[in-house]
Amino acid sequence: MISSPIGAPIRKVLVLGGGTAGWMSAAALSKVLNGQVEVVLVESELIGTVGVGEATIPPILTFNGKLGIDEREFMRATRATFKLGIEFRDWTRLGDRYMHPFGSFGLDIEAIKFHQIWRKVRDRVGPIDNFNLSAIAARSNRFALPDPDPAKVLSSLKYAFHFDAGLYARFLRGFAEKRGATRIEGKVADVALRGEDGFIQSVTLEDGRVIEADLFIDCTGFRALLIGQTLGGRYLDWSRWLPNDRAVAIPCDTGGDGLTPYTRATADKAGWRWRIPLQHRTGNGYVYSSAHIGEDEALAALTAGLDGPARADPNFLRFQAGRREQAWIKNCVAIGLSSGFLEPLESTSIHLIQAGITKLLALFPDKGFDPLEIDEYNRLTAQQVELVRDFIILHFKATERSDTPYWDYVRTMDIPDSLARKIDLFAGRGRLFQSDYDLFAEPSWIAVMLGQGIVPRQYDALVDTLPEAALVHRLKRMSDLIGQTAQAMPDHAAFIARYCAADLAAGVSA
């Protein structure tokens, strides 16, 4: 029989794995497909979830919004705090720090980019952070919800969340089950393929149950049970650019700077450490290169930097930076870590899950599984992930650090041509040409380029067409307004206590 491009509709989707990726997928599918498709999720309580990516970026608001999730309910349930950006410490050189805030810098004038204007008069108007409300509010530990009136400075605030990924999965599970998704407890013992075309026909659980489906979503994390082990999808290795291959994570009691409305990423001897404040604890981890330091040394460095007493035993993780060559093969789509891994330096793990789900919904197949739809999914995924990869490599490449062999390696390594071109163009005259596929918009590239010490040698010649004294005056007013707006915002911890305090006595363990 010739396979027709017009197939029957998909009736059943099986999501394998119940971590963040699994439950985000099940929640979105059950909501958007609205009962047209049966959604079944298989997970085992015996298999732990990685739970990386407790920090998010602003598009998570779109995801929650599409699902119709109430923000306060969600924040209480996941013990969430607000996030206005990421503070980077010791990246360019020891003792240096900069903020990659959400939202944009200043306002363009006469169609001339703000960062070009700032570059010309920066000696007189101060650091570029002064022109980003999220950055200034973050520095003073303040938070308020953005004003819906676009005329107000407070409308420029952009935010995301820090949350407990395990609780987020649990929250989404409740959401998905309410909308008809079914959860099956069990471990997969075997996967059966269709003889004629090698598509996945069913999975068999250890207790002998056989579950068939039309479409399979592989959310089994690094194991990649379906896309890798069963279908043999190749993995493209990026470790020559991203040598970190281990992490150790420990939650600790809240302490130190307390509930900062930002994530902190501190560069260390052979990698970097994260600090993510939640309402009930602080998440910490050290992402490192096993070629450069050992497990014990990494653990010691992480422990020495904790804000308070550890609340659990260290959790060691192994990974390899890269992506699945094809995230969608036959009737199987890999979402989450099974589709690839990029270290959580820019909090992109959850976002890439979201991007995968969005694309799957946009290209939702029928039983004909048109290869064109699969090609398009894979093409878009590759483009998006490679742009994120370049953005992350930038943090390591653009450094002056030479204090350890690790930093010597990343500073001098070859980088992808796409990134080299971007750096050179920015270094010359602050030029950026945004790709439509990039998850990170211009302000993010500007923040990190400047933060990592790449200051354009020259500014756009167009800036000289604007009278200089008036520019300085205007920029000073902008930064004054932003400063005043930030000062009027409440303290972050106080805002959370009022807005979405979790019932910490409810006894969810770390």
Next chain:
Amino acid sequence: MSRAPLKSVAVLGGGVASWMTACALARVLPGECRPVVIETADSVPRGALSTLPALRAFHGLLGLDEATLMRVARGTYKLGARYNGWAGDGHDHVEGFSDVGASLDGVAFHHHWLRTRARGDAGRYEDYSLAAVAGRLGRFAPPSEDPRSVLSTLSYGLHLDAAAYVATLRSAAGRVEASTGEIAEIALAADGQIAAVVLADGRRIVADLFIDATPDGRVIGAAPDAAWIDDPALPCDRLALREVAARANPPPLTEFEAAPEGWLRRVPLRGGDAVALAYAGDRTSADEARDILGGDATIVPLRNGHRRRAWSGNCVAIGPAASQVEPLNGDDLQAIQSGVGRLIALLPTADGSPLAALEYNRLMAEEQDRARDMAAFRYLAATRDDPLWIQARGTAPSPALAYKQAQFESRGRVVLYDEETFMEGAWAGAFLGHGITPHRHDRLADRLPADKADAVLARLRGMIREAAQAMPPHADALRDRP
């Protein structure tokens, strides 16, 4: 380390490309640097221009008053383009400059239209575009800024007389030094850079940066690695231009009619319609072309293709010197506008900027390829049996176009690459208009109950028709803006 800024720029050639470039540069170059324009005899502008709405932003940056421009340059409004006879006799569609329908439940409108059409009567896709409907009715009104008004979905381009447009730019150029002259020789320095352009009257034009805005690229042609590459995807290599009497109420549309020899374009101007025939010189003689246009016509050459590098050393080619595509998308001046915009964004320093040139060439080549794909697509989708059309259909599409068309045919998905001139709505309109129908629509459209979707579509269609009928005739709109 800071490099010296540009001290001198020379623009060679006197047509639209050269004056758009000179006007824009005059506004951004530092005070001591005045652009010099050398107007050559063969760059005299001819015929009419049919532009996209984006050109109006360029006018805004130059501070050009639109009402004055339209009066001086015989301007009329353009709400889109009409194509007829492409998919055989009787084929006729309009691609309008407005949203088509509205995205419903987060799913692009054309999926809902495909669904309703498969079940019964959905009308034509263009019936949901206010610009297309008003265009066909010969009516025009300016867009509304109120987002609740259906008029806010409109935008418009302009029809302009090329020679008068140049005259307007020239008078608005400000500090530009213009003179006439003929290029006699290009003197190269040892490193391949252009040392000077020698004119027939003996003048030696020396500059840090040379802009080649000649019709044939004779300046950039002397630079290394800037050879011309022909594009075989498009079959015509001549344009015959003529003007005919105006109609009483010309539609605010550029009209493209397929003909056995190629295609005919009609652009309404104040006081006359500019018509052009695009044809292939080896199949049709100049006399035959004149006969088709019904009288004396000016014949100008057309060479589909592009420079290997539009920016080489200290020379940047802009306009026909850099790239040429048969003007059948109604996107005249778009390549010039974006070339000038990118040149300014990447403005070189006096000692040259190899990196900037590299990026410029990459971006312009991509944009050129995508716009060429749109033109090539119109030939590929055509069903005519004349030899020229059969030849054009026999040329393989670029892989990017083949992929884009296959994706649309599969389920109406519009693939957009970086540097597209035409966005999702424009591509969907062209695909559907030329008769490419997706095998099926996006499943997500089915979440809307079918009877409800049908009702929404019927209401939209009625609303758009009413709004179009309430607009004044195009001729009246022009009279109100004297």
